[in-house]
Amino acid sequence: GIIALGVLDFGAKAFDQQHALKFVYAPMCQQFGRECFKSVYSLSSVIAPQLKEVKQECFSWCYSLQDSTFPQMINVEQDAFQGCTSLKNLDLGKFDASNIAFDGYTKVKCVKAKHSDMEKEFENINNDVYHRNLLAGFIQMYGQILRI
Numbered sequence: 001g002i003i004a005l006g007v008l009d010f011g012a013k014a015f016d017q018q019h020a021l022k023f024v025y026a027p028m029c030q031q032f033g034r035e036c037f038k039s040v041y042s043l044s045s046v047i048a049p050q051l052k053e054v055k056q057e058c059f060s061w062c063y064s065l066q067d068s069t070f071p072q073m074i075n076v077e078q079d080a081f082q083g084c085t086s087l088k089n090l091d092l093g094k095f096d097a098s099n100i101a102f103d104g105y106t107k108v109k110c111v112k113a114k115h116s117d118m119e120k121e122f123e124n125i126n127n128d129v130y131h132r133n134l135l136a137g138f139i140q141m142y143g144q145i146l147r148i
Contacts, residue, residue, distance in 0.1 A: 001021065001022050001023035001024065001025070002015075002021065002024045002025070004024070004026040004027075004028075004029060006028055007028060007029050008028060008029060008030055008031075009029065009030060009033070010026070010029060010031070010032045010036050011033040012035060012055070013035045013036065013038070014032075014036050014037075015036060015037050015040055016035055016037070017038070017040065018037075019040065019041050019042055020042055021040050021042060021043050022043060022045075022064075023044060023045045023046070024043070024045070024046045026048045026051070027047075027048070027049055028050055029050060030050055030051060030052050031051070031052065031053045031054075032048070032051065032053070032054045032055065032058045034055040034057060034058065034077075035055075035056070035057045035058065036054075036055070036058045036059075038057055038058070038061060039060070040059075040062050041061075041064060043059075043062045043064055043065050044064045044065060044067070044086075045065075045066065045067045045068070046065070046068045046069070046070075047069045048069070049069065049072065050072055051070045051072060051073060052073060052074050053073075053075040053076075053077075054070075054076050054077065054080045055077050055080070056078050056080065057078075057080065057082065058080045058081075059080055060079055060081070060082040060084075061082070061084075062081075063084070064086055065084045065086060065087055066087060066089065067088065067089045068087075068089070068090050069091045070091055070092055071091055071093040071094075072094060073091075073092045073093040073094060073095040073113075074094050075095065076092060076095055076097075087108050088108060090111045090112070091112040091113075092113035093112070093113065095113050096113070097111060097113030
């Protein structure tokens with residue numbers, strides 16, 4: 001896993017295809033770049049309490065991603081969580097999630113976000129394969145990253 005203390009941004013493709021990566025804890029990070037964690041198949045948990053923005057395709061095809069906590073989120077770009085079929089709990093904090101759509105095969109159980117009407121979407125979430133969306137990432141390092 002990665003514990004990124006003092007890191008403010010993760011840039012584009014920073015961890016792209018790092019298949020053994022299982023978790024990320026980035027307490028100071030504010031932005032994840034485009035395709036930052038794309039195709040990181042073993043990634044199951046991301047905790048970034050100060051994260052405010054995720055760029056396009058940030059977590060796309062992270063099949064094992066189940067839980068993500070971003071209580072300060074204000075912007076999520078297109079296809080950020082595309083293909084995250086195991087996603088169960090997603091905290092998007094301050095982001096208005098009313099326009100977010102997930103792949104029809106995503107197993108989302110709980111989405112926390114401002115002004116979101118997710119109950120209606122949950123009723124149809126496993127039946128509508130046309131709904132796709134979300135996004136993440138970008139990186140500049142101003143601290144240290146520790147790999148465990």
